[in-house]
Structures are given as structure tokens and as C-alpha cells.
Amino acid sequence: MTDALQREPAVPALRLAGIVKTFPGVRALDGVDFEVMPGEVHALLGENGAGKSTLMKVLAGMYQPDEGRIVIGGREVRMTTPLEAKQEGVVLIHQELSLVPEMSAAENIYLGELPRQSFGRVDWRRLYARSDAILERLRCKFRSDATVAQLSIANQQMVEIARALTVDARVVVFDEPTASLTDAEKVVLFDIIHDLKAQGVGIVYISHRMDEIFTLSDRITVLRDGQYRGTLETALTNEDEVTRLMIGRSLDLSRESTPVKAGETVLAVRNLTCEPYFEDVSFSVRAGEVVGFYGLVGAGRTAIAEALFGLRNCASGAILIDGKEVAIGSPEQAIALGISLVPENRKEQGLVLQMSCRDNMTLPQVQDLTAGPFVSSGAEIAIFDQYRDRLAIKTPSWRQPVGVLSGGNQQKIVIGKWLSMQPRVLIVDEPTRGIDVGSKSEIHTLLRELAAQGYAVIVISSEMPEILRVSDRIVAMYHGRITREFTAAEVTEDSLVQAISGIAAPAEA
Incomplete structure (x- = not known):
């Protein structure tokens, strides 16, 4: 043998x-x-x-x-x-x-x-x-x-x-x-x-x-x-x-070819500096478009989102809403100006895992849903039902603790919570981290639909296919600075990698 x-x-x-x-x-x-x-x-x-x-x-x-x-x-x-x-x-x-x-x-x-x-x-x-x-x-x-x-x-x-x-x-x-x-x-x-x-x-x-x-x-x-x-x-x-x-089905992960129908500029940032996180940052977002921020971890993308939401104080620069300079020193002020943030870490920053789906959905506006000394349960349920249907959230009941939902449905709860506040600017940081491919496709489609409905959307992502698929414009960052801005039509993977590696010079005005 x-x-x-x-x-x-x-x-x-x-x-x-x-x-x-x-x-x-x-x-x-x-x-x-x-x-x-x-x-x-x-x-x-x-x-x-x-x-x-x-x-x-x-x-x-x-x-x-x-x-x-x-x-x-x-x-x-x-x-x-x-x-x-x-x-x-x-x-x-x-x-x-x-x-x-x-x-x-x-x-x-x-x-x-x-x-x-x-x-x-x-x-x-x-x-x-x-x-x-x-x-x-x-x-x-x-x-x-x-x-x-x-x-x-x-x-x-x-x-x-x-x-x-x-x-x-x-x-x-x-x-x-x-x-x-x-x-x-x-x-x-x-x-x-x-x-x-x-x-x-x-x-x-x-x-x-x-x-x-x-x-x-x-x-x-x-x-x-x-x-x-x-x-x-x-x-x-x-x-x-x-x-x-x-x-059980195939997914179409291609970029939508429909041209963006962007409106007026909703948010503009001028020479904003928040050392040591980012410096001299300028960009704008119009109603009806998705602006993607792409860069390596630590490039300053999340810090910009936190500054816009009042979580960081900036040393210099200006933030403008509808062309008027505004001061944002707290999340309450940001929310009042129509800015909402879906954070990077949904479980620690976006949800109270032991609370029900309904209570998480209505948490930012619970003070507005009171009837005398009590919170109106009916009003809360109505808000939850509206966004459960709109976002196709899969849960057997509003009573379900949000911690037992899948990652995709948890993320939809966070997004629904901020959409229920009727924002004008929606910032979504790492929208599909830890989410399966099916739910990821649903989130991508949702972000495009929100832009089509007139929201000004900022997406921060570490995944190049994601940022290429959902964005109308892409802002590349390296070491706290914006190195290049691309339109969806002109961007390539090679040029984007160069821009976030500090190789490419800033685009000419």
C-alpha cells in the first residue's frame, strides 16, 4: 500500500x-x-x-x-x-x-x-x-x-x-x-x-x-x-x-444613475478649526443630496460631526444654516436648528438597550409628548408606528427591548428617532457598521430616499464601496484636513485612496 x-x-x-x-x-x-x-x-x-x-x-x-x-x-x-x-x-x-x-x-x-x-x-x-x-x-x-x-x-x-x-x-x-x-x-x-x-x-x-x-x-x-x-x-x-x-435573493449594489436634484444650500461650514482633531475645514451640503466623508480612522470625520451637533467647541470658523451664521454649543441647540446625528456607536451612544423600541424612538422629544404630568402613551405609539412602517423595522411589538433586535433594525430605530424630530440636516456616522449585507442594502436605499425627499444628508463611512454607492459628492480627509472633493461622476477608487493618504493635493477652486 x-x-x-x-x-x-x-x-x-x-x-x-x-x-x-x-x-x-x-x-x-x-x-x-x-x-x-x-x-x-x-x-x-x-x-x-x-x-x-x-x-x-x-x-x-x-x-x-x-x-x-x-x-x-x-x-x-x-x-x-x-x-x-x-x-x-x-x-x-x-x-x-x-x-x-x-x-x-x-x-x-x-x-x-x-x-x-x-x-x-x-x-x-x-x-x-x-x-x-x-x-x-x-x-x-x-x-x-x-x-x-x-x-x-x-x-x-x-x-x-x-x-x-x-x-x-x-x-x-x-x-x-x-x-x-x-x-x-x-x-x-x-x-x-x-x-x-x-x-x-x-x-x-x-x-x-x-x-x-x-x-x-x-x-x-x-x-x-x-x-x-x-x-x-x-x-x-x-x-x-x-x-x-x-x-434568498440577489442584491443590486450598483450606484443609482439618476442625477441628483439638489436644492439650496442648507448647511455651510467655513474654515472651521477644532484642534487637534481638524483644521480649516470648509464644505457645504444642499437639500436633496448626500455628501460622503471618507478617510482613515482618526482623520477627523467624526469630530466634525460632533462639532456640528454641539459636542465639541471649535476655536475658529463659522457654521451657517440657510446662509445665516449660527452658534452651536450643545446638542439641544443643534436639534433646534434642525441638525440630527446618528452616532458611530449605536449601542453606547444611540440607544438605551434595556428600554423598549417605542421609548427609544421618542426619547429626544419626550418632553413634548406630555399630557399634564404624564407622557402620552398614545402619542408615543403613533410616532413609533409611523416610523416602523416608513423604515420597515422588524419587531413584533413596540414593547420589545431594543437590545434584542438585529443590528440593522437597531440602526433603523436610531435613524427613526432622529427623523421623527423633522431635521433638515441628517448626519449618519458609519451607518452600516456590524450590519449584514441585506440590511446594509436597505440602509443605503433609505439614505438615497431621504435625500430624494429633500433632506441634506452627510454620511461618514470607512467602507469605500459604501461611500461610492450612496454619495453625490465625496469629501476626502487626511490628518484633520480636507484634501479633495469629488463628484460621483469623477471619483475613482485610485484617486480616493490617494486623497485619503495625503498624496493628492487639494482640488483647485
Whole structure:
């Protein structure tokens, strides 16, 4: 017999067989099968609510399956806690950060497994030495004794990723790991994934970013409505086939060709400066158009939005509404002038997750919906019903806590909340972050429809396809300055990349 005939089939690093998980009134997983081979990057895709996170929480010991088996390295296991899962070599890097803000990066990296000296005392020297070595491998520019609360969101994500490098892992699950990372940090993460793959670790990669999926993965498995829909070889498929499996239809992601019918200038910014975030910024937005802001993380885009909404005080420059200079020192003043902001982080800045959909929708105007000393429930429900229908928000009732909705529906609640204030200028920061491809298309269509209805819309995005699809004009930023402004007809990917890299000179007036 030849060696090839004698060689036994490879044993999966992980196999989930017939996994069922039911919550009150919801069958979240319905007999799902999934496997990862050693040294494989296996992408897990599906719309928000498809069951991806529930399946991974079953794997990580956070949930126990009602039915089905978990097999790791050929051995069936039962894990009832995340610590037991980690002991079996399973590490889950959460999309939602699971760090303790008051503790150091090192304490978070080794949480639950701090190195000890005699009498149970923490060996701080060994803890910081080990942690610094891991952070150096991740090319982080902060020390492990830094308090997590003082770190940026991107650096907090790197601390979360560092946890995966503390154990001899069999399987590492990355759940939307690049949502808060800069392009340079993404390169480091992808290098780490390739290193883990070369060491024979099985990688589960969950992301809504198709470019990452097709760059990193070997196979793609799709879930829809809690059910297994199929597994594809990445090299033999394409984005359209994956999308059809995910949502049951193809998407038209092309840019609308209808020319913009913009009206008068609603918002104008003249030489606005807010050091150290941005300097000498000038632009305008007309009724009926979408102006996109594109640039690297830290370029100053979000800071401009916050200044327009009264969250930052500017040292110099002017903001004009309908040609008249205005002073905006607080969100209340911005709202009164007709400016609304859908923030970058909807869960921390845009929603109260424990409150109902109705209460979130009407929160900015609750003082105007009172009948005597009480809030008018009927008025609140009427507003919610109006924008639920207008934005096609999927929720069984206005009573539903907004925290249990999918990311796309949460974002529609935030947008509806500000539309109900009848703004003239709508600023939307990272409109589709953490949202599946189907909901992303709906949000894009909504933004174009709002412009067609006469809103002046500003969109800030880190995704080039998104900014190209929705914008009538694009403002490129680099290190706090506007480097170039493009129309939709003249912009190209190359020229846009040059502009946000500081290569292109500002356009001539």
C-alpha cells in the first residue's frame, strides 16, 4: 500500500452536529452542522439574527445546546462555562468587548488565569512580562499596565484579540474582529490569523465584510433563520452566490444613475478649526443630496460631526444654516436648528438597550409628548408606528427591548428617532457598521430616499464601496484636513485612496 492510501482522513479540529437551541418563543438554532479543519479559516456568514452568535456561544460554553453534539479533536465534549471551553482549547473573541474597564490590559488578557506566586499572590512581574510580549507580537503601541478604560476602542479590541494568544488553542473564533480597527491594525490581525493557521489552529471567522471573507477564508458556511444553508469552497464561489444563500435573493449594489436634484444650500461650514482633531475645514451640503466623508480612522470625520451637533467647541470658523451664521454649543441647540446625528456607536451612544423600541424612538422629544404630568402613551405609539412602517423595522411589538433586535433594525430605530424630530440636516456616522449585507442594502436605499425627499444628508463611512454607492459628492480627509472633493461622476477608487493618504493635493477652486 502507498503512503497516500494508508494515510487516515484528517480529524476536524471542531465539529458541531445537529445543534438545536431554543429560547422562549424562538428556535434560534435548528439542527445546525458545522466543522473546522486544523489549519483552516472557515467563515461563518448570515444576516443579523441568522444564529451565528448563538452557535458560537454554544461552542464557547456560554449556552448549552438543547440537542446536538460538540466534538473537538475527535472527542465529544460538554462545556458549561467559558473557562471549560478555554481549557478545551476554544477561544472566542467577542464582537462586543468583554473587558473590565477598571483593570489593566494585562489583567484582562489573563483574566481568570493570573500567574500566581506562593500563598496565591499574583505574580505581577510575570503577568506584565507575558502580556507585554503578546502586545509586542500584535505590534501594539501601549504597555500592558495601561488601564483598559484609557485605551481607544481599537486598542481595546487588540486586548480582546491578545486573549487568544495566551493559550494553546485548537479553535479560535473571531466575531467581527476588524469593526474598530485601523487598516494598519487589520494587517497585523491578518498576519496573526495566518500564523495561527500555519500552527494548525482552526479559525472560525465571522464578518459582514465580504472582502475580508474572500481574502482570508478557505470555506464559507451560511446560516439563515437558524438553519444550515450550505458550505462553499471560497475559491470556487463569488459574492453573489454567497449573498443568495444568506438572504434568498440577489442584491443590486450598483450606484443609482439618476442625477441628483439638489436644492439650496442648507448647511455651510467655513474654515472651521477644532484642534487637534481638524483644521480649516470648509464644505457645504444642499437639500436633496448626500455628501460622503471618507478617510482613515482618526482623520477627523467624526469630530466634525460632533462639532456640528454641539459636542465639541471649535476655536475658529463659522457654521451657517440657510446662509445665516449660527452658534452651536450643545446638542439641544443643534436639534433646534434642525441638525440630527446618528452616532458611530449605536449601542453606547444611540440607544438605551434595556428600554423598549417605542421609548427609544421618542426619547429626544419626550418632553413634548406630555399630557399634564404624564407622557402620552398614545402619542408615543403613533410616532413609533409611523416610523416602523416608513423604515420597515422588524419587531413584533413596540414593547420589545431594543437590545434584542438585529443590528440593522437597531440602526433603523436610531435613524427613526432622529427623523421623527423633522431635521433638515441628517448626519449618519458609519451607518452600516456590524450590519449584514441585506440590511446594509436597505440602509443605503433609505439614505438615497431621504435625500430624494429633500433632506441634506452627510454620511461618514470607512467602507469605500459604501461611500461610492450612496454619495453625490465625496469629501476626502487626511490628518484633520480636507484634501479633495469629488463628484460621483469623477471619483475613482485610485484617486480616493490617494486623497485619503495625503498624496493628492487639494482640488483647485
